Amino acid sequence: MTRFLSIRFLQASIVVLVMSFVVYGLIGLMPGDPIDIMLAGDPNMTAADAARLRAVYGLDRSILERYLDWLGGAINGDFGYSRQHHQPVLTIVLPRLLNTLYLMICAFLISVAVAIPAGVYAARHPRSLVDQAINLFCFAGISLPVFFLALLLIILFAVVLGVLPAGGMKTIGESSFGDRLRYLVLPVATLTIANIAQVTRYVRSGMIEVLREDYIRTARAKGANENRVVWRHALRNAMIPTVTIMALECGTLLSGALITETMFSYLGMGKLIFDSILANDFNVALIGLLFACSVTLVLNLIADLLYAALDPRISYR
Amino acid sequence: MVSVISTETVTRPGQDAALPPPLSPSLLVWRRFKRHKAALVGAGILIFLALLAILAPLIAGWRGQDHEAVDLFNRFQPASAAHPLGTDDLGRDLLLRLIYGGRISLFVGLVTACLTASLGTVIGLISGWYGGRTDAFLMRLCDGWISLPLLPVLIVLAAVDPTKVGLPMAIAKSPDLSLYRIVLIISLVAWTTSARLVRGVTLTLKTRDFVQAAVAQGASTARILFVHILPNALSPILVAATLASGNIILLESTLSFLGLGIQPPVASWGNILTNAQEIIWSQPMQAIYPGILIFATVISLNFVGDGLQDAFDPRTEGR
Numbered sequence: 001m002t003r004f005l006s007i008r009f010l011q012a013s014i015v016v017l018v019m020s021f022v023v024y025g026l027i028g029l030m031p032g033d034p035i036d037i038m039l040a041g042d043p044n045m046t047a048a049d050a051a052r053l054r055a056v057y058g059l060d061r062s063i064l065e066r067y068l069d070w071l072g073g074a075i076n077g078d079f080g081y082s083r084q085h086h087q088p089v090l091t092i093v094l095p096r097l098l099n100t101l102y103l104m105i106c107a108f109l110i111s112v113a114v115a116i117p118a119g120v121y122a123a124r125h126p127r128s129l130v131d132q133a134i135n136l137f138c139f140a141g142i143s144l145p146v147f148f149l150a151l152l153l154i155i156l157f158a159v160v161l162g163v164l165p166a167g168g169m170k171t172i173g174e175s176s177f178g179d180r181l182r183y184l185v186l187p188v189a190t191l192t193i194a195n196i197a198q199v200t201r202y203v204r205s206g207m208i209e210v211l212r213e214d215y216i217r218t219a220r221a222k223g224a225n226e227n228r229v230v231w232r233h234a235l236r237n238a239m240i241p242t243v244t245i246m247a248l249e250c251g252t253l254l255s256g257a258l259i260t261e262t263m264f265s266y267l268g269m270g271k272l273i274f275d276s277i278l279a280n281d282f283n284v285a286l287i288g289l290l291f292a293c294s295v296t297l298v299l300n301l302i303a304d305l306l307y308a309a310l311d312p313r314i315s316y317r
Numbered sequence: 318m319v320s321v322i323s324t325e326t327v328t329r330p331g332q333d334a335a336l337p338p339p340l341s342p343s344l345l346v347w348r349r350f351k352r353h354k355a356a357l358v359g360a361g362i363l364i365f366l367a368l369l370a371i372l373a374p375l376i377a378g379w380r381g382q383d384h385e386a387v388d389l390f391n392r393f394q395p396a397s398a399a400h401p402l403g404t405d406d407l408g409r410d411l412l413l414r415l416i417y418g419g420r421i422s423l424f425v426g427l428v429t430a431c432l433t434a435s436l437g438t439v440i441g442l443i444s445g446w447y448g449g450r451t452d453a454f455l456m457r458l459c460d461g462w463i464s465l466p467l468l469p470v471l472i473v474l475a476a477v478d479p480t481k482v483g484l485p486m487a488i489a490k491s492p493d494l495s496l497y498r499i500v501l502i503i504s505l506v507a508w509t510t511s512a513r514l515v516r517g518v519t520l521t522l523k524t525r526d527f528v529q530a531a532v533a534q535g536a537s538t539a540r541i542l543f544v545h546i547l548p549n550a551l552s553p554i555l556v557a558a559t560l561a562s563g564n565i566i567l568l569e570s571t572l573s574f575l576g577l578g579i580q581p582p583v584a585s586w587g588n589i590l591t592n593a594q595e596i597i598w599s600q601p602m603q604a605i606y607p608g609i610l611i612f613a614t615v616i617s618l619n620f621v622g623d624g625l626q627d628a629f630d631p632r633t634e635g636r
Binding site: 015018019023026027028029030031139140142143144145146147148151152154155159160248251252254255256258259262263270273274277278285288289292293296297300 | 355461463464465466467468469470472473474476477478481563567570571574575587590593594597598601604605608611612615616618619620623
């Protein structure tokens with residue numbers, strides 16, 4: 001077990017390291033040079049000043065040298081300053097990460113709470129009217145672009161009905177929990193709907209597969225209560241593939257969070273990454289992306305561990 | 318798999334005269350596909366949209382309108398005989414822009430799906446056939462790609478300045494650049510599904526007798542992979558590519574919506590929605606039409622993919 005964990009951590013660190021180099025290189029390829037941006041803001045700068053600035057910031061060196069320099073700083077906890085916010089990167093990124101985690105955890109819990117009963121019901125009554133309705137909903141959910149779903153919800157609840165705010169985090173001058181919650185409803189709903197559709201499909205197909213197994217017939221034959229057969233004997237096995245999918249879905253959830261946060265002006269990680277890429281705020285974009293990758297990698301690891309917890313046949317020694 | 322299906326229909330001459338003539342495998346697939354009603358409707362919708370996209374220049378000529386000509390005196394006109402869906406924020410006919418947008422969105426979906434399927438197929442064949450270190454490396458690469466958050470990575474790739482990677486100015490400044498770029502970057506990230514699929518098929522087939530026979534006859538590796546193994550993987554690849562093209566259209570529209578995909582004045586369903594958030598208070602319907610088209614296309618592709626899956630592999634039906 002310890003061995004497995006340490007190998008996986010090593011692998012994950014290598015992925016993050018490779019990622020950091022690739023992203024560092026890619027960001028260097030984006031339009032807009034930080035010195036050019038400074039020059040544009042100050043007409044009195046001369047070419048000599050620009051060269052001096054370039055040397056001060058180390059921009060006259062090769063990309064590999066600069067990357068190693070950055071990496072050295074990063075390992076010591078120095079991630080640089082944000083060009084846009086004039087603050088250390090971590091001071092900006094951490095609260096944003098927390099906001100996104102709220103959003104993702106809410107969406108995740110709600111979608112699991114809805115998807116498991118829906119998927120199990122559909123699997124127990126295949127081809128029934130309800131099953132077909134659930135199936136249609138699932139297809140619709142995975143086919144709807146997140147940004148369009150957000151637009152529809154804004155049009156319906158903010159423009160037509162006027163009951164919920166169209167975006168933001170809270171009403172100015174109001175700090176109650178209820179107010180905060182009102183602003184969470186639409187972003188969470190947007191994020192949840194696509195996720196429910198995806199998870200329900202996997203629960204349903206997993207359950208249909210498992211319900212055909214011999215041991216289910218045995219359990220029924222020996223007179224086990226139907227609810228016990230479905231929820232204990234069958235669901236536990238059906239959940240094994242589903243858990244993996246759900247962890248991978250968290251990556252999708254993160255991508256969805258980027259759109260959702262941008263649409264609803266929710267100050268989270270996704271919006272931060274998007275805004276900082278557009279504003280040439282390279283340090284923030286880099287850390288944001290690396291954090292996003294790390295979160296997905298950690299979730300994948302958790303999925304592997306849950307896998308073993310659900311299925312005693314799998315052990316990582 | 319088609320080859321398996323064909324064995325059901327073999328009838329020997331004189332064996333049973335009352336039997337109807339044997340059905341070809343493709344006819345059998347079509348019969349099963351027809352039973353999936355949602356897939357049939359989806360196929361109909363896709364054919365209709367594709368026709369509109371192909372005929373777009375003819376429609377523009379017939380209506381006497383230009384989808385890129387700005388007319389600031391006619392902004393946000395309501396629906397009328399001349400403009401069935403009204404005009405957009407620059408006075409252009411919305412219906413015509415939607416038709417031209419479909420041209421781009423469907424083109425991106427089709428071309429990118431073909432590219433990802435080919436890339437994934439080649440990687441899957443190599444991985445499955447050679448095994449060992451090659452396989453381990455390619456599959457770890459696959460796992461690594463899958464674990465990345467897709468959209469942030471695509472945004473970084475979409476933001477790369479083409480002149481800085483050494484592209485000649487003629488290409489970097491061409492108006493079609495955003496189109497090529499989006500096809501390229503989505504292909505780069507989306508090959509994993511078909512790669513795993515083809516690898517699986519290759520692994521199961523490479524120990525089969527007919528492949529071993531080909532090896533014994535001294536067939537080249539390329540011949541074994543493309544003539545003997547690939548045809549058996551075609552139907553799952555087709556299903557995966559159909560489902561993938563739906564996702565690709567979603568990704569394209571999302572990137573275009575964010576302003577990082579297809580660049581105006583070229584229309585795509587995604588970038589028509591770029592300003593949607595500003596106009597939903599005054600013109601909510603303008604924001605809804607392009608979204609409905611994306612939705613209809615993607616759900617049709619998903620249903621058709623589902624139908625094809627059932628048709629090719631009757632065992633999965635109803636799952």
